Amino acid sequence: ADSPFLASFDRAQQICMLRFVVPGWRVFRLLGLGTEWGTQKHVGALRGYARTIVKDLKGDLEGEAGNSFVGLFMKSGEATSDKLLEDLVLNFLIAGRDTTAQAMSWCLWEIMQHKEVERKILEEAENVMGAGDLTYDMINKLEYVEAVIRESLRLHPSVPIDAKETLADDTLPNGTWVARGSTVAWSAYAMGRSTRLWGEDAAAFRPERWLEMSSPPDAYTYAVFHAGPRECLGKRLAMVEMKALLLLIVKEVQLSLAVPAEEVRPDFQLTIGMSTGLPCHARPRA
Template sequence: MNNAKSNLEKKEDIISRFMAEMEHDPENITYEYLRDITLNFVIAGKDTTAGTLSWFIYLLCKHPYMQEEIFQEVKEATRAGQDICINEFVKKITIESLDKMKYLHAALSETLRLYPSVPLNSKSCFSDDTLPDGFNVNRGDVVFYMPYPMGRMEILWGDDAENFQPERWLDDDGSVRNESPFKFTAFQAGPRICLGKDFAYTQMKIFAAVLLHFFKFKLCSKSNDVHYKTMLTLHIDQGLYVLAYLR
């Protein structure tokens, strides 16, 4: 058991860390709890993150100058030379370097505004209530809201709501602007806001930084507009076909 515990503590993945913590808090961290945590990460974090990165690559192919701007930001944040190998580059991706990637963060937020991972969502009313606009709902009613059209409403985002514009997420000093989660609903809001929000941003920024540092992406066809396929998450219908060129 001591050897097994030692091996777990040497690993840095999140499941191994939870298993190591079971030794310290066996009453609260049980195998059933660990199973639920694992399923939550797999179900809530796999398709959503992968889908967002696909839409992100698609939008950058449509806006090549933004792709180059993010590449330069990643290069400066990591202080990585052009001839660095991928293993050495990954070591340079730290919390500090990720925090410097403001434009990348903004571009991912703008991707989620236009192409939210979950385009249609609903809530069940536990009791009678009145919504902010004065509409009355009863216990047991189901209220639907739609992040996809909400992200394109001019009343919320201005006349350029249909445009991919990462700058809308940056203040004049270059810092990231945090919009109200009730306006930017990609991660939900209130008590049920996504617990994995920061984890998702970190994961997406790491993958995006590695991909854009080593590759340039272009659509297979300049007229290759893609269409969405609404499932539980927002898929690209028929997949995304791109050409990847080494920098």
């Protein structure tokens, strides 16, 4: 990243991911060595950015800033400290910066390999939009586009691995006993490719499977947005954004991969990026 802030953002996420797999990370953090090298510098850069955002919002609460989520939180009187507000700002950045962008990248990667899917998206665009502009009501009618996005997220979930800490002794459905205070991790990436959950064609990109279902899978089977009380708050917003963006991109631009598809490899961090980016050719549709 060219921006020092974005560089610190990326490095901080890498450090967080490494804590899942490096047993001695607490020692490294204490000494500022190994995988924890530069942690304070990068966290400080993120905090400084969030502090600036909070300061700017405070200065414009009666204006447009007052209608932002953080601005509304300030005006509610529930903000007990500036640190809490900074945490909110960082939470929004972490939840929204890479997740949607990377989900869109993987979705386009799949579409560029499946021209029949692209054709069906264009058909739906014609049926729903015609020659007019896209509206919110139209977005809700984009059933096939939503199926494409859900199928891509099944195979390429934005957050590949997640974890919870048990508040009490418990027993998992398979009979495994879990002590209080244990960390239980699961992989949405592995679950999305499980033949036990999705059938023998689990590895295939087939959006039609979502239109064939009598009812959608529960959130614990399709765990890309988490489930239960900690389900992603931005789930609906993200889907609306992605449906609108995907439709407009496919409608206006003809894309093709500039490298063999297998050269685009996943880059597993807190989110799943692309090790090469997404090299592609783009030209306006006639």
